[in-house]
Amino acid sequence: MATRSLPSFLLQVTAWLLLTFFVWWLATPLLAWPVAVLSHIVTRLGFGDLVQSVEQSAEMITFVTSLRPPGTLPGGAKAVFEVPANYRLFSFGLPLLAAMILAAREPRPLRRLAIGYALLIPAQTFSVVADFLKNLLSEPGITSQLTFQPWQRELITFCYQFGTLILPTVAPAIVWVLMHRRFLERFAGRRAD
Amino acid sequence: MVRFFVVFLLLQGALFGLELTPWAQEWFVVPWTNVLASISAGLVKLFDPDVIAHGKVLQSARNGFAVSIEAGCNGVEATIVLLAAILAFPASWKRKLLGLAIGVVAVQGLNIVRVISLFYLGQWNFDVFEWAHLYLWQALIMLDVMIVWLLWVRTLPRMGPAALA
Numbered sequence A: 001m002a003t004r005s006l007p008s009f010l011l012q013v014t015a016w017l018l019l020t021f022f023v024w025w026l027a028t029p030l031l032a033w034p035v036a037v038l039s040h041i042v043t044r045l046g047f048g049d050l051v052q053s054v055e056q057s058a059e060m061i062t063f064v065t066s067l068r069p070p071g072t073l074p075g076g077a078k079a080v081f082e083v084p085a086n087y088r089l090f091s092f093g094l095p096l097l098a099a100m101i102l103a104a105r106e107p108r109p110l111r112r113l114a115i116g117y118a119l120l121i122p123a124q125t126f127s128v129v130a131d132f133l134k135n136l137l138s139e140p141g142i143t144s145q146l147t148f149q150p151w152q153r154e155l156i157t158f159c160y161q162f163g164t165l166i167l168p169t170v171a172p173a174i175v176w177v178l179m180h181r182r183f184l185e186r187f188a189g190r191r192a193d
Numbered sequence B: 001m002v003r004f005f006v007v008f009l010l011l012q013g014a015l016f017g018l019e020l021t022p023w024a025q026e027w028f029v030v031p032w033t034n035v036l037a038s039i040s041a042g043l044v045k046l047f048d049p050d051v052i053a054h055g056k057v058l059q060s061a062r063n064g065f066a067v068s069i070e071a072g073c074n075g076v077e078a079t080i081v082l083l084a085a086i087l088a089f090p091a092s093w094k095r096k097l098l099g100l101a102i103g104v105v106a107v108q109g110l111n112i113v114r115v116i117s118l119f120y121l122g123q124w125n126f127d128v129f130e131w132a133h134l135y136l137w138q139a140l141i142m143l144d145v146m147i148v149w150l151l152w153v154r155t156l157p158r159m160g161p162a163a164l165a
Helices: A006-050 A093-106 A109-138 A149-180 A181-187 B002-020 B022-045 B076-090 B093-124 B126-155
Strands: A050-059 A058-065 A082-084 B051-054 B058-059 B066-068
Touching: A006 A050, A006 A058, A006 A093, A006 A109, A006 B126, A058 A109, A058 B093, A082 A109, A093 A109, A093 A149, A109 A149, A149 A181, A149 B002, A149 B076, A149 B126, A181 B126, B002 B022, B002 B076, B022 B051, B022 B058, B022 B076, B022 B093, B058 B093, B066 B093, B076 B093, B076 B126, B093 B126
Parallel strands: none
Antiparallel strands: A050 A058, A058 A082, B051 B058, B058 B066
16 A cells, blocks of 8 residues: 555545544444443453442443432432443544544455444443542542542542543554554655565 | 553553642642643634633633533543653654654644634534533644654654564
8 A cells, every 4th residue: 555645644544534524423323332331241250249230321321339329318218329421422532533544545444443442331331430540539428438549539530630631642553553454654754664 | 562551551551640639739730730720711713702710710701611620531641642652662752752742733733723622612502512521632633643653653764674673
């Protein structure tokens, strides 16, 4: 494949972005499902009975916890404390990855799209779970029910920041670079001998 | 390639951890964010005199709408990613420093466009503002970082295949 010029590549990425953002927006309920499932597995393994279930509705992934909500309900009714997370906030790098894969015009783009999406699922799960834990720590009536040590609270805060500010954008870029080494070598004027 | 990614991830984690410290926030992030708001306001004033900047807030004196430049919108994280990518890649220090100087200007330049565009999008339609703020501009800034890095890599003298192997 011939070496691509940067303006040509950039133009195609921009054009593909329009379509990939549209498809990503529509397909969010489907794309979020594996992340919801993996989030449930991770929280069950990592935090035992803290999370009873993880439910998904469109782009929202909701953690149903075993914690009691602050305050009392009329008639002594029992309630569960739920923490929602918006999957889209942690997956907007997916349309960028798809646009860059399609614009690179390397062989088997559909296979690359599938692999790229699969590789991003753990990163998205990390962000969603970190967001859930940070929201738990932010609830004044909830923190007293948690047994996190100070260093664990610091770690959760760091993971939340990393999972929100860095991972959603950097993970797709890393995945793209890993899957397009030859493209990069041609682009940089090198050979993949 | 393995060495590049290991160094890149370590550098990025270290720089991001450093950014979150109170010291870095007080002496670098907050002052930089304030400067960013001032630069954005200065540029907007060239064609719209009804804008004011106070601290990290850019506000319209006409209708009161304001945007506050928060973490993730001040371009610091994008700059960290670029910094780590350039430092991790095998090149001379002279070329790394040159790439960083030009790259940081390019990333922050587009970030100013982001701030100004969001300032006006918010006054026009809040739903569009939210969409552009939360999703579109985040992706575009990362694309900018990628393009700057690719351009920089392209300017490097030809090296053996081991550089990317």
